[in-house]
Each structure stands twice: as C-alpha cells, then as structure tokens.
C-alpha cells in the first residue's frame with residue numbers, strides 16, 4: 001500500500017511522509033517538484049532606457065531572477081496556448097513596465113516598481129522589497145517586461161521549489177519528501193501539481209504500452 005501523509009505544513013514549506021513507495025519513484029516525484037511544476041517568471045526584458053551605472057545585461061539578469069506569485073489556473077505556457085502568436089495573448093503573457101527617475105536625490109528601484117499594464121493583474125513579485133537598481137540624480141530607467149509560464153526544466157528562474165528526500169530515522173521504507181516553495185505557489189499546490197504530473201506521465205506510458213502491444217498483435 002502506498003501512503004502519502006502530510007506531517008508538517010506552513011506557508012513556505014511542506015513535509016510529506018511517503019510509505020511503500022520505491023526510492024526511484026519517490027525520487028522522480030522530487031524531480032517533478034523541481035523541474036516540472038509550472039510557475040511564472042520574466043521571460044523577456046526590453047530595456048528602452050537605462051542611464052544608471054548598471055549595465056543592461058546585469059539589470060536584465062537581476063530582474064529575471066525575481067520570483068512572481070503565479071496564477072497557473074489562468075495562464076498557460078506559450079507552447080500550450082492556442083493563440084499560436086509569438087507575441088502572446090492574454091492567456092499566455094503578462095506585460096509590465098518599470099519607469100523610474102532620480103531628480104535631486106538618489107532613488108532605489110524595488111520590485112514594487114514593476115507595474116502591470118492591467119492594474120487588475122494579481123501576478124506580481126513575491127516581495128515588494130527586492131532591490132533592483134540604484135539611480136543617481138538625473139539617471140532614469142524605462143523597461144518593459146513579459147512574464148510567462150514556464151518550468152524549472154527550461155530555466156531555474158521557473159523553479160517552484162527546492163526539495164529533498166530522506167529516509168525516516170529508524171523506520172525503513174518510510175521517507176520524507178520536503179518541499180520549500182520559492183514563493184510563486186503555495187507548497188501544497190506544488191505537491192498536488194507534482195502528483196498530477198506523475199499521474200499523467202504514468203497514464204501516457206500506459207497508453208503507449210497498450211498501443212505498442214496492439215501494434216505487435218496487428219503485425
């Protein structure tokens with residue numbers, strides 16, 4: 001009997017006890033948590049103006065690593081969207097702008113200054129206080145950002161969580177899967193997504209095997 005028990009849970013992390021699950025299978029589940037659970041992150045950055053001391057590449061890199069509170073029920077990955085457009089549509093891209101200027105005093109630009117084009121958008125940086133760049137007087141930046149759904153497999157910036165797997169002390173066959181969310185999705189949702197992805201893969205494999213056997217019979 002396979003058992004999955006949540007033994008600890010808070011806003012950031014979850015601990016699940018796995019029983020009767022082979023190590024390879026438990027490890028696959030852990031890898032799905034890291035690589036396959038979709039989240040949202042900045043995929044494209046258009047620097048329109050940057051007179052700060054920070055080079056464009058550094059600025060773009062800093063921005064791209066900011067985790068976003070993700071809505072994977074509303075948005076889909078561009079490759080899964082039916083719009084087929086490179087620019088994307090309201091289901092596969094969210095647009096933001098960062099506009100800031102220092103006049104007399106230096107100004108620090110924070111993640112809270114990443115403003116969605118549509119004010120009703122709930123997808124936003126996990127924290128408003130992540131510093132991005134400092135502007136000295138007379139410096140200014142104007143940047144457009146495109147946030148999309150992706151997976152850790154494609155780039156670490158989409159990774160939903162860090163996760164580890166270990167055997168429970170003195171209880172062979174029982175393992176603990178620990179999941180700590182980066183902040184884009186609640187830990188329980190990450191677990192649920194990973195389990196669903198697992199189910200889907202097993203189902204696909206099943207269908208493949210059945211059709212291969214069918215093919216063998218017909219041939």
Ligand SMILES: [Zn+2]
Nearest residue numbers: 081083089092
């Ligand atoms: Zn689309």
